[in-house]
Amino acid sequence: MSHRTLLAVLLALGLxxxxxNARVAAEDTLRLxxxxxxxxxxxxxxxxxxxxxxxxxxxxxxxxxxxxxxxPDIKSSVERVxxxxxxxxxxxxxxxxTIEELVSRVDGVLLESNDGRPHxxxxxxxxxxxxxxxxxxxxxxxLVDAVRIFAEAEAAGVPVWSSSSLRYSAQTxxxxxxxxxxxxxxxxxxxxxxxxxxxxLYWYGIHGVETLFTMMGxxxxxxxxxxxxxxxxxxxxxxxxxIGSFRGTRAGxxxxxxxxxxSTGVARIDxxxxxxxxxxxxxxxxxxxxxxxxxxxxxxxYAFMEAADxxxxxxxxxxxxxxxxxxxxxxxxx
Numbered sequence: 001m002s003h004r005t006l007l008a009v010l011l012a013l014g015l016x017x018x019x020x021n022a023r024v025a026a027e028d029t030l031r032l033x034x035x036x037x038x039x040x041x042x043x044x045x046x047x048x049x050x051x052x053x054x055x056x057x058x059x060x061x062x063x064x065x066x067x068x069x070x071x072p073d074i075k076s077s078v079e080r081v082x083x084x085x086x087x088x089x090x091x092x093x094x095x096x097x098t099i100e101e102l103v104s105r106v107d108g109v110l111l112e113s114n115d116g117r118p119h120x121x122x123x124x125x126x127x128x129x130x131x132x133x134x135x136x137x138x139x140x141x142x143l144v145d146a147v148r149i150f151a152e153a154e155a156a157g158v159p160v161w162s163s164s165s166l167r168y169s170a171q172t173x174x175x176x177x178x179x180x181x182x183x184x185x186x187x188x189x190x191x192x193x194x195x196x197x198x199x200x201l202y203w204y205g206i207h208g209v210e211t212l213f214t215m216m217g218x219x220x221x222x223x224x225x226x227x228x229x230x231x232x233x234x235x236x237x238x239x240x241x242x243i244g245s246f247r248g249t250r251a252g253x254x255x256x257x258x259x260x261x262x263s264t265g266v267a268r269i270d271x272x273x274x275x276x277x278x279x280x281x282x283x284x285x286x287x288x289x290x291x292x293x294x295x296x297x298x299x300x301x302y303a304f305m306e307a308a309d310x311x312x313x314x315x316x317x318x319x320x321x322x323x324x325x326x327x328x329x330x331x332x333x334x
Contacts, residue, residue, distance in 0.1 A: 030061040030286055033106035035099060035122050036113030037084040038070030038077035041136055044275050045110060045282075050091045055276070061283050063110075065094045067102045071115030074197060080114075103129035108286040110134050116198060117141030120149055127156040132289055134282045135162040137210075138202040139298060143306040143328040150295040151332060161291035162298050164210035166190070166256055168277035171269040172214055180262025185243055188212040188258035188269075192232050192248025200312070201305035205232065205248040209301055211258050211269065212236075216244045218300035222318045225311040234308040236321075246308075299325065 032049070034042050046063045048054065068085045071077035085095060096102050099122060103109065109126045111119060116138035126133050133153075139162040140146040153160040166172065175183065190208030194200055201209060219239040226233045230251035236244050257270040281292050303325040311319045
């Protein structure tokens, strides 16, 4: 064999090896897609996962495609889409024309539309394709749709879950795991701007309510709400007699946090750790297919907020969370 022929053979073998490695690398990559480019969460999550040198827990995971459409009519959301589309494109994300096209290219989906109302319709093609889904807050634009989401996901055998990033701040998780002993009460707070297309607390109050339920668990029995133009205050009574509250602010300095009352101490939660802790849980979910927050707890959170709305409508009387949820389940069945 001549030197030239030998060189050609070695080059061919080398290129074949490189191509094989590239195929293996592509197969090993967890390919994720985003629905809805009308929220800063979409660009922030992409920046974390598609970074040139991502954190160790994100290596081998990548946002590869996105479907831009989010809210059909909320002005603040609609106006973000062109800018956020260009931003994720610059991070190597392919923009596709349909959700069906998106799910054909990915292993899992982040449903990020800022508007909760279209979530159920956006979710259905993903369930049909059998792809696991993280649904960003608010999970839906109504409690009825939230019930339908979990019912249809269960029927399809597809794991889904939802959470605010506030759930995974280090201080919140420390208190949940026993830093103050057994939690006997919690007063949580967050900004609570309103959006006329959604129940009052769904749009932004969800952050503080999620903190409250992370501490107290899902078994809230009744809610009383006081509402003024600048403040909402919802007090819940849990099945074991514990009391927890949510204060939503629309004036003054906005902050996120809580005071947690425990059997061995009292803790102040006043530090937000950003999106990365939530994204860590999202990636674990896509790898294990096990939701870290149960459907029961998420529905309890949204039923609490729905009951708070009903309490406001009735002038601040106590409203049963179970009754509100039962009514939503009946409507979902119909």
